[in-house]
Amino acid sequence: MRKSALLVVIFILLLSFTPVYVDSEGSHYTIWVYVSRNGQPQEGATLTFTNLANGQTSPYLETGGGWYGTDLANIDWTLGDTILVEAYYNEYYGYNSTVLTTYGSIHGDWLNITLLAPMCPEKPWGPFPSDGATDVSLSPILSVHVSDPNDDVMDVYFYDASDDSLIDVDTGVPSGSIATISWNNLTYSTTYSWYAIASDGNCTNQSDTWSFTTRQPTNYTLRVSETPRDSGTFVLDPPGGTYIEGTTVSVLAIPAPTYLFDYWSGDASGSENPLLVVMDRDKVISGHFSLIQYSLTADVEPSGTGSVTFNPSGGTYSVGTVVTVTAHPDPGYLFSHWSGDITGSDNPDSLTMDANKSITAHFIANSPPVVAITYPNEGVLLSGVITVQGTAYDENGNETLQKVEVKIDDGNWSDASGTTQWTYVWNTTETSDGNHTIYARAYDGVNYSSVVQRNITVNNIPPPDTILSINWSRHPQIPKNNETVVVICVGDEINFTVSYN
Missing domain, CATH: 2.60.40.1120 (Carboxypeptidase-like, regulatory domain)
Structure with missing residues (x-):
């Protein structure tokens, strides 16, 4: 109630x-x-x-x-x-x-x-490696069997018994299964002790302590060679070439002069330098080197006025290669000079590839040359053998002048002697008497100059004997006095007429 x-x-x-x-x-x-x-x-x-x-x-x-x-x-x-x-x-x-x-x-x-008190997990059992095991690897897998009366999921902690430090934990382990972890980077020929603790979140249970001994070390050899022969050397750290298993060896490739390190082959790959090699077996490695390559580029200034060729062609060359470069002007242009890693006006020219290089070929528009006849003068009377004389020049540079040509009337062009100062020997006796024309022109390798001319008269007939008479006329300032002596001074004008009879 x-x-x-x-x-x-x-x-x-x-x-x-x-x-x-x-x-x-x-x-x-x-x-x-x-x-x-x-x-x-x-x-x-x-x-x-x-x-x-x-x-x-x-x-x-x-x-x-x-x-x-x-x-x-x-x-x-x-x-x-x-x-x-x-x-x-x-x-x-x-x-x-x-x-x-x-x-x-x-x-x-x-x-x-x-309310009931919780039931703890059972003590972990069945260790691996087994208690007292020998010849264990340096990175063994540790495992134990675990179970929980309430079938709870557990976290299993693995400890180094020497200092009770945590090695690792396997979480979410079902009851009745095996918990595992890795214990890495152990030392050869060393005995290690360990234990495990299983926890269901309410209480824990610790295993017995077990031990194992790691295995004896194995020695491995490392051989390194260069390709091609004598293209480089190597530095091993630590040195020697024979190493205890697990040793990390640094391999530094040192190129010979004119070579570059390229890549590794054999029991290594890639191009990392120095290379780190972990000795877990005997290994053979080859370091590949290549001759240093340099690039050669060419520009044209102004653009579109010519081109440049390389011999050998390609534009990429091993160190020490001698390359011949040739400038080719387009029609209407002349090569002027080089700039960049070549200077001067030699064409073709050459350079040695000891670095990346760049050159520029400079071209100029071609101007026709100019020619002139300086002797004989226009309209003169000529006879016998004469030397026609003249001059020529080119505003692009007189060095471009290649020749001067002369012809008489409609005859063939013939080369004169010289360029800027030129001469041409003409035997007028081989030509009929009368009026003739001397023509001249100059050539600069691209264009001819305008043709210049002189009109002359050839007369190779000797004149007959003649009587020269002189008719004098009185000077206005000389008095008409037959009895007086007349004095003619320097500078006085004398007027007279010359005629042939």
Whole structure:
């Protein structure tokens, strides 16, 4: 009777402290839970009321004496839903559940939960390597068997027994399976001790301590050679060529003069220099070197006025290669000079490839040369053998003048002697007397000059004997006096007429 009255009071208190939420059916549903531990009511426990159908949790009240309650009006529920109730107190745990079966104004279920002490994982067993094992590798896999009475998932920690330092942990290991880790970079011929601890989150269990001994070291040889022969050398660090297994050897390739290091082959690859080699077996490595290559480029200035060719062709050359470069002017242009890594005006020219080089060929527009006849003068009378004389020049430079040509009338062009000062010997006796024309032109290798001419008269007939008579006329300043001596001074004009009879 007293218990019933107490429950009614508790129920009224629960309703007074709990907000009323009407579910989809418009009903409340109250769940009472009595929690005990070791036969005594457990106060201060933490409870969760979870609707497994939708994951919603309902708030609760602790009313004292181990009693806890909730009104499901706080969450969504319907008939057939299962409410899971879990209780926690420190490491103790218990749970119960109820299925919602009735709608109405107010309904309730009464549940009991007994808190139990957690059950720890079993002590790890079945080590690998086995206890006392020898000839173990320097990076062994450690493993143990683990299990948990509650089938809890465990984290398994592996420790170095020499200093209790953590080696590694294998997490989320199912009960009844094997936990494994790697213990790396151990030392040859050394004994190591270790143990494992299994934890389910509530309590732990430590294994026995086991030991193993690592294996004896193995010696390996490293041979390094160069390709092509005498193209480079190598420095090994540490030196020697014979190494204990696991030794890391630095191999530095040093090119010979005029060579560059290229790449590794054999038991190595890539072009890293120095190369790090881990000696886990006998190894043979070849370092490949190549002659230093330099590039040669050529430009033309102004653009579109000519071109440049290389011999040998290609533009990329091994160190020491001698390359002949030739400038080729386009029609209407002349090569002027080089700039860049070649200077001067020699064409072709050459250079030795001892670095990357660039040259520019400069061209100029060609101007025709100019020629002139300086002897004989226009309209003179000529006879016998004469020397026609003249000059020529080229504004692009007189060095471009190649020749001067002369012809008489409609005859063939003949080469004169010289260029800027030129002569041409003409025997007029081989030509008929009368009027003739001397023509001259100059050539600069691209264009001819304008043709110049002199008109002359050839007369190789000797004149007959002649009597020269001179008719004098009086000077205005000489007095007409036959009896007076006339004095003619230097600078006086004398007028006379010459005629042939």
